[in-house]
Amino acid sequence: MTWNKSVNTLMGGTACKDALMNNRNPREDVAILIKGLTKRFNGLTAVDAVDLNIKKGELFGLLGPNGAGKSTLIKMLTTMLKPTGGSATVWGYDIARERNEVRSSIGVVFQDPALDTMLTGRENLDFHGRMYGMSSSLRKKRIEDVLELVDLSDKAKIKVEDYSGGMRRRLEIARGLMHHPNVLFLDEPTLGLDVQTRRHIWQYILSMNQREGVTIVLTTHYMEEADYLCDRVAIVDNGRIVALDTPDNLKDLIGADTITLETQNGADQLQQSLQSFDWIKSTSISAESVELQVDHAQLRVPQLIEAAYRNGVIIRSVGLHAPTLEDVFLKFTGKKIRESEGTRNAMYAMMPRRR
Amino acid sequence: MRQDLYAAYSLWLREMLRFFRLKSRLIGSLGAPFFFLAFLGMGFGSGPALPGIPQGTAYVSFLTPGIIGMTLLFSSTFAGLSVLWDREFGFLKEIMVAPVSRTAIILGRTAGGVTTSIVQATVILLSGIALGMTVTGPWGVLLSFVFMIFIAATFIGLGLAFASKMEDMSGFSLIMNFLIFPLFFLSGALFPLDRFPSAIRMLAYFNPLTYGVDGLRHSLIGTGTFAPALDLAVLVVSCLAMLGLGAYLFEISEVK
Numbered sequence: 001m002t003w004n005k006s007v008n009t010l011m012g013g014t015a016c017k018d019a020l021m022n023n024r025n026p027r028e029d030v031a032i033l034i035k036g037l038t039k040r041f042n043g044l045t046a047v048d049a050v051d052l053n054i055k056k057g058e059l060f061g062l063l064g065p066n067g068a069g070k071s072t073l074i075k076m077l078t079t080m081l082k083p084t085g086g087s088a089t090v091w092g093y094d095i096a097r098e099r100n101e102v103r104s105s106i107g108v109v110f111q112d113p114a115l116d117t118m119l120t121g122r123e124n125l126d127f128h129g130r131m132y133g134m135s136s137s138l139r140k141k142r143i144e145d146v147l148e149l150v151d152l153s154d155k156a157k158i159k160v161e162d163y164s165g166g167m168r169r170r171l172e173i174a175r176g177l178m179h180h181p182n183v184l185f186l187d188e189p190t191l192g193l194d195v196q197t198r199r200h201i202w203q204y205i206l207s208m209n210q211r212e213g214v215t216i217v218l219t220t221h222y223m224e225e226a227d228y229l230c231d232r233v234a235i236v237d238n239g240r241i242v243a244l245d246t247p248d249n250l251k252d253l254i255g256a257d258t259i260t261l262e263t264q265n266g267a268d269q270l271q272q273s274l275q276s277f278d279w280i281k282s283t284s285i286s287a288e289s290v291e292l293q294v295d296h297a298q299l300r301v302p303q304l305i306e307a308a309y310r311n312g313v314i315i316r317s318v319g320l321h322a323p324t325l326e327d328v329f330l331k332f333t334g335k336k337i338r339e340s341e342g343t344r345n346a347m348y349a350m351m352p353r354r355r
Numbered sequence: 356m357r358q359d360l361y362a363a364y365s366l367w368l369r370e371m372l373r374f375f376r377l378k379s380r381l382i383g384s385l386g387a388p389f390f391f392l393a394f395l396g397m398g399f400g401s402g403p404a405l406p407g408i409p410q411g412t413a414y415v416s417f418l419t420p421g422i423i424g425m426t427l428l429f430s431s432t433f434a435g436l437s438v439l440w441d442r443e444f445g446f447l448k449e450i451m452v453a454p455v456s457r458t459a460i461i462l463g464r465t466a467g468g469v470t471t472s473i474v475q476a477t478v479i480l481l482s483g484i485a486l487g488m489t490v491t492g493p494w495g496v497l498l499s500f501v502f503m504i505f506i507a508a509t510f511i512g513l514g515l516a517f518a519s520k521m522e523d524m525s526g527f528s529l530i531m532n533f534l535i536f537p538l539f540f541l542s543g544a545l546f547p548l549d550r551f552p553s554a555i556r557m558l559a560y561f562n563p564l565t566y567g568v569d570g571l572r573h574s575l576i577g578t579g580t581f582a583p584a585l586d587l588a589v590l591v592v593s594c595l596a597m598l599g600l601g602a603y604l605f606e607i608s609e610v611k
Contacts, residue, residue: 104454130365
């Protein structure tokens, strides 16, 4: 009985699915609703009273250093860990009381590989489809679909132990998607992959979100990944969400772009000659350099050079800096992501570690 | 319910794929029991009959059910413990996050472990026959498979219980050397139990494998220490208890 319900949700019995969603979810646009969710492990609070809403169809990012609590949060939402406090629903189902319904609504790509290396790529996918109750013909079709999506069609008959790291990751992403989940969780999807593979996987993630309309929740500690992929980003630090908005809005909090002009003869003279430009928000001088706060920095550079030339100031170099999520992270946590990673790791090393 | 059975079947299927794909492991795990059977059989079988073994029963006939018990003990405990491997290699998460009841997961794993153990035990049975063991008849062989199922399920439960409590594979050799080997030696697999001092013999009476080996002897060669019905009853109870314990500990364990 329970199963039939979830099968319909899964396999896209559309009418039934809609009816179900409306019943279950008073707020139709919400995919995930988190209230005061908390997880403590012997004294260490990994997730600290997190409140969060994630909308349907959204590509949502949890950005933070290792040990910030992102993975623990994901593990609770995917029913792998029981919360010690608070509550959450995924696709309208309570993560503590309706675990099987939650499980049928989601796909998960874990941070550590979770493939059977002794089976081939196709066998791994086939096993997955079986566990999610897909019929033989549906499995066959979906396996072809998702293998094509991640460019592994020609590698399907090879045992996973002979796959490279990037291929394994792609297979796992394909698998997470295979049973048409409503929400797909990706825990550090590009961790430890080379730049080229990372770019590819980004494309797969985007096309999944756009083509299949899947709500995606991903965790990452790569700034550029969150910036490039996510509709909204939550910055997580010490088990709490310290900032939450679109990447652009977050960067706007930092303010304008910075232009640094290094001169050969007289930064003071340059500063004076630039006073006529009303679009310069502020200037400051350090040694032979002038720093300007402006919007749309790249459009302003030609005018600045010209003004300097007219006033006989020779410019040695020009530097542009647009705010990044790194700056946002720095602003909200008071540290760079690499630094905080270090301190957290040191802390972890001292604690008895459970796998 | 139907989906749960299908998932259990899929888990069983995976065990089969892995089992027959890893031929080296299969041959490796059969090596020890086969050499026990062949060399002990040759060594003790040639001299005067061991006291305690019924007149007219060749040692190899007496020994083969014991070595079948040994094969089942080792391979089943190993099958139960293999949850640890799945945890180590991450695949357990893929299983645990699927919308399948935990009971079905345990059912599938137990069915897989029972099958692979019995395949191995059958190889040992055939080797015993080839080495000169005399079997009572087809019904006896059939009955021996009933005993094999319960022996295998009992020790899969044991392995599962340990796997659920262990963090990693570091305790593996501890279990092998301080639990599995004593269970083997205390089961009367190699020689009759009455050769033990009475205090040690008492320990053997608490070992489910003792009744398993005795039941196998009854069904395969027609002699034994206890009543066959007692053997079966003890095995059914220990099988339910161990599987229940293993399932309970597995259910409450969290996947980190």
